[in-house]
Amino acid sequence: MNHQNDLYDYPRPAVAVDCVVFGVELDERELKVLLIQRDNPPFQGQWALPGGYVRLDESLDDAARRELAEETNLTDIYLEQLYTFGAVDRDPRGRIITVAYYALVKLGDYLPQGYTDARDAAWFSVDEAIRLAFDHDCILAVARERLRNKVGYEPIGFELLPPKFTLTELQNVYETILERALDKRNFRKKILSFNILDALDEIQKDVMHRAARLYRFNSEKYETQKQNGMNFQL
Amino acid sequence: MNHQNDLYDYPRPAVAVDCVVFGVELDERELKVLLIQRDNPPFQGQWALPGGYVRLDESLDDAARRELAEETNLTDIYLEQLYTFGAVDRDPRGRIITVAYYALVKLGDYLPQGYTDARDAAWFSVDEAIRLAFDHDCILAVARERLRNKVGYEPIGFELLPPKFTLTELQNVYETILERALDKRNFRKKILSFNILDALDEIQKDVMHRAARLYRFNSEKYETQKQNGMNFQL
Numbered sequence: 001m002n003h004q005n006d007l008y009d010y011p012r013p014a015v016a017v018d019c020v021v022f023g024v025e026l027d028e029r030e031l032k033v034l035l036i037q038r039d040n041p042p043f044q045g046q047w048a049l050p051g052g053y054v055r056l057d058e059s060l061d062d063a064a065r066r067e068l069a070e071e072t073n074l075t076d077i078y079l080e081q082l083y084t085f086g087a088v089d090r091d092p093r094g095r096i097i098t099v100a101y102y103a104l105v106k107l108g109d110y111l112p113q114g115y116t117d118a119r120d121a122a123w124f125s126v127d128e129a130i131r132l133a134f135d136h137d138c139i140l141a142v143a144r145e146r147l148r149n150k151v152g153y154e155p156i157g158f159e160l161l162p163p164k165f166t167l168t169e170l171q172n173v174y175e176t177i178l179e180r181a182l183d184k185r186n187f188r189k190k191i192l193s194f195n196i197l198d199a200l201d202e203i204q205k206d207v208m209h210r211a212a213r214l215y216r217f218n219s220e221k222y223e224t225q226k227q228n229g230m231n232f233q234l
Numbered sequence: 235m236n237h238q239n240d241l242y243d244y245p246r247p248a249v250a251v252d253c254v255v256f257g258v259e260l261d262e263r264e265l266k267v268l269l270i271q272r273d274n275p276p277f278q279g280q281w282a283l284p285g286g287y288v289r290l291d292e293s294l295d296d297a298a299r300r301e302l303a304e305e306t307n308l309t310d311i312y313l314e315q316l317y318t319f320g321a322v323d324r325d326p327r328g329r330i331i332t333v334a335y336y337a338l339v340k341l342g343d344y345l346p347q348g349y350t351d352a353r354d355a356a357w358f359s360v361d362e363a364i365r366l367a368f369d370h371d372c373i374l375a376v377a378r379e380r381l382r383n384k385v386g387y388e389p390i391g392f393e394l395l396p397p398k399f400t401l402t403e404l405q406n407v408y409e410t411i412l413e414r415a416l417d418k419r420n421f422r423k424k425i426l427s428f429n430i431l432d433a434l435d436e437i438q439k440d441v442m443h444r445a446a447r448l449y450r451f452n453s454e455k456y457e458t459q460k461q462n463g464m465n466f467q468l
Contacts, residue, residue, distance in 0.1 A: 001289055010248065010287055010289075011290050012246040012248050012249065013249050013288065013290060014244065014246050015245070015246065015247050015249060015331055016288065053244050054242075054320070054331070055249060056245050056322075056329045057322060058322065059320055059321055059322055060318060060320035060331065061320075081317060082292060083315060084315065084318045085296035086288070086293055086295075086333070087293055088290075088291060088292065095290045095293065097249055097288075099318050099320070099331075117448065149387075151465075152387070152465065153257070153383075153386070153387075215360050219237070220289075228292075229467040229468065230467075231386065231465030231467050233463040233464075233465050234463065
């Protein structure tokens with residue numbers, strides 16, 4: 001293609017952003033995802049990922065944050081770019097390319113509310129988040145896989161826990177993110193072998209019996225282990 | 235943003251694709267990247283990643299393949315999406331969002347030639363690929379890091395070697411991709427511990443003395459190890 005031609009000689013696709021915000025509830029072992037109910041066609045009344053068009057004067061990251069806030073009232077969420085979806089027929093309105101983002105949050109901290117073109121906003125179990133608008137089933141599937149893979153090379157999950165936690169609590173978080181049960185003995189052996197936790201001389205409070213030992217994530221140890229090429233795959 | 239409004243109510247960014255094609259030469263330990271010399275402003279005469287605008291009737295993947303072929307004459311390269319770069323000021327011509335792709339090829343198989351708006355196309359050592367047009371220095375840096383990380387969870391590099399290879403040849407490929415020297419003993423111990431290679435009852439031919447044993451990549455073993463959560467980090 002000849003770059004000498006004026007940019008505006010070419011018909012342009014529209015560019016959108018969509019956000020896959022995963023939520024974890026510490027007492028539950030169910031991975032949730034934040035959805036909005038569409039107020040307008042196409043797919044009116046159907047559930048979809050929050051998102052919308054990118055403005056000319058904002059970066060993609062800014063657009064994702066703005067759209068998430070506008071449609072669900074959630075702010076201060078660290079969104080990471082996931083993948084850009086650009087199949088020719090993914091949107092019945094015409095050619096729309098969407099840059100998808102994803103995030104993982106502690107569910108209790110965020111109470112979504114539907115705004116602007118979202119009739120409603122709510123947390124869904126990922127398994128119940130089906131028949132979404134557009135290609136959002138596909139975007140969600142890619143995000144779930146990315147999240148599972150990420151556990152293997154980054155200490156995700158720790159920011160969902162209180163600073164001091166039991167290994168059972170940590171296992172719950174891992175099981176929720178990985179969407180599968182883990183063997184308790186193997187989990188403990190493996191997670192301790194990563195050498196990124198400090199065992200504290202403290203035990204759980206507010207439990208009647210069999211109070212478990214508390215642990216703390218040690219980010220310095222983690223950085224050292226990461227530089228040594230340690231893999232955190234369970 | 236209100237989806238009821240017609241799509242065309244909004245000014246649209248232009249959307250481009252850019253390709254980071256890495257090349258490895260088996261006898262050399264230098265990672266190369268394919269660049270084109272721009273024939274037109276902006277950045278006329280400067281080197282850049284091959285790329286161009288996405289057409290309304292083609293997917294992003296198709297656009298990347300087409301632009302790479304048009305500008306460098308290289309075809310049949312498996313391009314994987316890297317990241318989408320959308321800083322507001324990344325292109326002096328206006329708002330252009332680019333979806334970057336990357337690939338790794340055996341350098342000897344591909345003889346690039348400049349076409350259409352590329353005055354020239356050539357392989358550069360990654361360390362000499364500096365002061366590129368637009369934000370292409372940044373895109374290249376992201377691609378180098380992605381390539382290095384990928385070694386840890388996928389058996390990349392094997393497709394660059396002949397079906398039977400020595401551990402020294404394999405180490406050369408890994409050192410090229412990782413852009414650092416590896417200790418020979420540690421490399422051998424680690425790569426064999428992954429249990430993804432078959433040691434053959436054959437030795438190198440055409441060498442006068444100290445012919446080394448030949449190995450073959452076993453994709454079945456690899457799949458098993460991957461399902462077991464094996465990490466291939468060196």
